[in-house]
Amino acid sequence: MTKLTIVAHDGVNFDIDAEDGSTVMENAVRNSVPGIEAECGGACACATCHVYIDDAWTEKVGSPQVMEEDMLDFAYDVRPTSRLSCQIKVTPELDGLIVHVPERQA
Amino acid sequence: MASLIETDIVIIGAGPVGLFAVFELGLYDLECHLIDILDRSGGQCTELYPEKPIYDIPAWPKISGQELTEKLLEQIKPFSPGFHFNRMVTGLEKLDDGRFEVTTDEGEKFRAKVIVVAAGGGSFQPKRPPIPGIEAFEGKGVFYSVRRIEDFRGQDVLIVGGGDSALDWTLNLQPVAASVTLVHRRAEFRAADDSVNKMLALREAGAVNFEIGQITALQGEDGALQGATLKGPEGERDIACTRMLPFFGLTMKLGPIADWGLNLNENLIAVDTEKFETSEPGIFAIGDINWYPGKLKLILSGFHEAALMAQAARKIVNPDKRVVFQYTTSSTSLQKKLGVK
DSSP: OEEEEEEOTTSOEEEEEEOTTSBHHHHHHHTTOTTOOOTTSSSSOSOOSEEEEOGGGHHHHOOOOHHHHHHHTTSSSOOTTEEEGGGOBOOGGGTTEEEEOOSOOO | OOOEEEEEEEEEOOSHHHHHHHHHHHTTTOOEEEEOSSSSSOTHHHHTOTTSEEOOBTTBSSEEHHHHHHHHHHHHGGGOOEEEOSOOEEEEEEOTTSOEEEEETTSOEEEEEEEEEOOTTOEEEEOOOOOTTGGGGBTTTBOSSOSOGGGGTTOEEEEEOSSHHHHHHHHHHTTTSSEEEEEESSSOOSSOHHHHHHHHHHHHTTSSEEEESEEEEEEEETTEEEEEEEEETTEEEEEEOSEEEEOOOEEEEOGGGGGSOOOEETTEEEOOTTTOBOSSTTEEEOGGGEEOTTOOOOHHHHHHHHHHHHHHHHHHHSTTOOOOOOOTTTOHHHHHHTTOO
16 A cells, blocks of 8 residues: 545545546546546546646656546646646655645646 | 528437447437537547546457547437537427427537437536636636637737647647737647647747746736736746636536426435436436436446337437337348348
């Protein structure tokens, strides 16, 4: 299990014990984090699971692949720290990861 | 001129479940017409994940959304269903003779004894970028598609997006508009290289503007657009524009189905689990759009629902016909319908 914190837009922290290999999106949905819609169910096809990686973690999480970067075009208020949470797999190296949910999904 | 099509069954939605319904209904000689808002069949399978493998279709350990759609089209070919794409069903009414009349946004009318709603997550509609107050400009200054080029003649056009639609309309509107500004959040595009090169050449020649950034606000009064705020790498500034075309892809909305008086359960159509009939006799709902206790949103479940729906639908269309249940494996009459030689 890996510790994961998802900060909802209203500032509420969701501290989650995430299974390694699961995606951040799956953990958000399982724990009913508001603001993560994940319309396409994790196919990297809708950009409604957009999150901002906490500044301290951007390097460890890494940058999006081409397909995810393309899909981010459909998200709103995209920043350098933007990722689609369905494309981030939980690993022991990410223990303590913090991500922030944007104001809204496009 | 508005046309009228009379048929046994109208299926709303040409995704995998709507397609398979044609097969189950076709075994009982029922003629089907399918209506879909997209420009081709397959629904989410071809629109959202054509290349993604699906692992839970029985007997197909792995099949892509595109392949599944092609296989279903092959399977229903003997029944020659009517396909009507690029249309949204807007109206559904019950006629005095007991049939239903379906109206589309293209003005066509269909009359059928049975309606099957297989609309998945609803109809695919353009995504509205969450810019405050954008609704007030829609249809006057903000458009999600170009229906008439004349609406853009002599206008200062702002196009937002980085895909083929954004690039194609930048190129196509440049000769008629007073000015065209393309805004995209980065310098890379998802569009065809040829279109990107043409756009860059026009930019070089001073014929179009290209800005990196995102639109955060709109200015204007009473729906008349006057400008937009661009948030770019160098901060915020205003761009003068009288027309805006945002291209942010598609999302699924329940749409007009919500107004048909059917019992709903959190935006899904409530059905029974014997026939998958809605609260209105003669209207069925199958696949992701329906809800019943224990519902699973699987293509597999939709196929099962289609088979049981067909049993109820045939009794409505041909109430006096005695039909014996048969298997395609052994029935020569079913095999004849399928074109088995």
